[in-house]
Amino acid sequence: MKYRRLGKTNLCVSVIGVGTWQLGGEWGKNFEQAEVDAMLASAFDLGINLIDTAACYGDHLSETLIGEAVKERRDKWIIATKFGHKFHRPFERDQIYDPDFIRNQLEGSLRALQTDYIDLYQFHGGGDEMFDTPGLWDMLQEQVGAGKVRYLGISISQTYDGTHQAEAASDVGAEAVQVVYNRLHRKHEEHTFSACNEQDLGVLARVPLASGFLTGKYSKDSQFDQTDVRGKWFDQQQREEIIEQVELIKKEIPSGVPMAQWALAWPLQHPAVTCVIPGCKNVEQVQNNAKAADLAMVKPDHPGAVS
Numbered sequence: 001m002k003y004r005r006l007g008k009t010n011l012c013v014s015v016i017g018v019g020t021w022q023l024g025g026e027w028g029k030n031f032e033q034a035e036v037d038a039m040l041a042s043a044f045d046l047g048i049n050l051i052d053t054a055a056c057y058g059d060h061l062s063e064t065l066i067g068e069a070v071k072e073r074r075d076k077w078i079i080a081t082k083f084g085h086k087f088h089r090p091f092e093r094d095q096i097y098d099p100d101f102i103r104n105q106l107e108g109s110l111r112a113l114q115t116d117y118i119d120l121y122q123f124h125g126g127g128d129e130m131f132d133t134p135g136l137w138d139m140l141q142e143q144v145g146a147g148k149v150r151y152l153g154i155s156i157s158q159t160y161d162g163t164h165q166a167e168a169a170s171d172v173g174a175e176a177v178q179v180v181y182n183r184l185h186r187k188h189e190e191h192t193f194s195a196c197n198e199q200d201l202g203v204l205a206r207v208p209l210a211s212g213f214l215t216g217k218y219s220k221d222s223q224f225d226q227t228d229v230r231g232k233w234f235d236q237q238q239r240e241e242i243i244e245q246v247e248l249i250k251k252e253i254p255s256g257v258p259m260a261q262w263a264l265a266w267p268l269q270h271p272a273v274t275c276v277i278p279g280c281k282n283v284e285q286v287q288n289n290a291k292a293a294d295l296a297m298v299k300p301d302h303p304g305a306v307s
Helices: 033-045 061-076 099-113 136-145 163-167 191-199 229-233 236-252 259-269 283-295
Strands: 003-005 012-014 050-052 078-083 085-089 092-095 118-124 149-155 174-180 202-206 275-277
Touching: 033 061, 033 283, 050 202, 050 275, 061 078, 061 099, 078 099, 099 118, 099 136, 118 174, 136 149, 149 202, 163 191, 174 191, 191 202, 259 275, 259 283
Parallel strands: 050 078, 078 118, 118 149, 149 174, 174 202, 202 275
Antiparallel strands: 003 012, 085 092
16 A cells, blocks of 8 residues: 555555445445444455445445444544535435534544544535635534544535635645546546645545446446436436546556556546545455556656645
């Protein structure tokens, strides 16, 4: 495993993390505790030390499964979670950034994760008006002062260009930014990443496999039902267009390199990116994800390189 410093923080994170939206039950599978225990134990053994989750992944369900799995070695993990989305049922949330609501949501996350502190607490995908909610960031700084949160971050919505929030990160005390970034989705390379570099912010790249499409295992005939995010968010024409792009991208991959590992390593070549956070459904996927670190060259002049 390779490691990079997360922006100005003192957190040294593995270049491959574990994304856990799937643990909330919105990716066509419900997880048992034993499965999560096994996946996170394998990740730990492979040197992975960052887990990314959110309060709304199954109404603290993902956090609950994680908390139980890591409670015996909590201090060895860097846990990032998010605030501002209230879960109702699969694929349905309210976005609420009222300071009192967020304070209570933080307490819920702490209980679910069985911990006294969150390593990275992230604003979850709201618009600029929500980001600028009066009193929100002051209240969050109080939680940092109280030791319940170590560092604050911003998770930028996939549908938003991220410019204002990235530029305002240091002003609100945030030290890391999370974005959708992969070989198919590159809109943050110009403005967002420039703002992150200027402020020495850590960058977490989520959806590095483009919801699984960059594994190369899907064809135009692949079907997804409404219990799977790919069936919920993309219609057949959109899926076919994505798969056509993936077929062209396959020509870029060196001979003998699995496409999924290449796709995970690809975001890490950008100097702004600290870590990628792919999801996983079993131990084998955790192991394959970790192998992508072998392809992630950490240049000596990388702002987050750790020798």
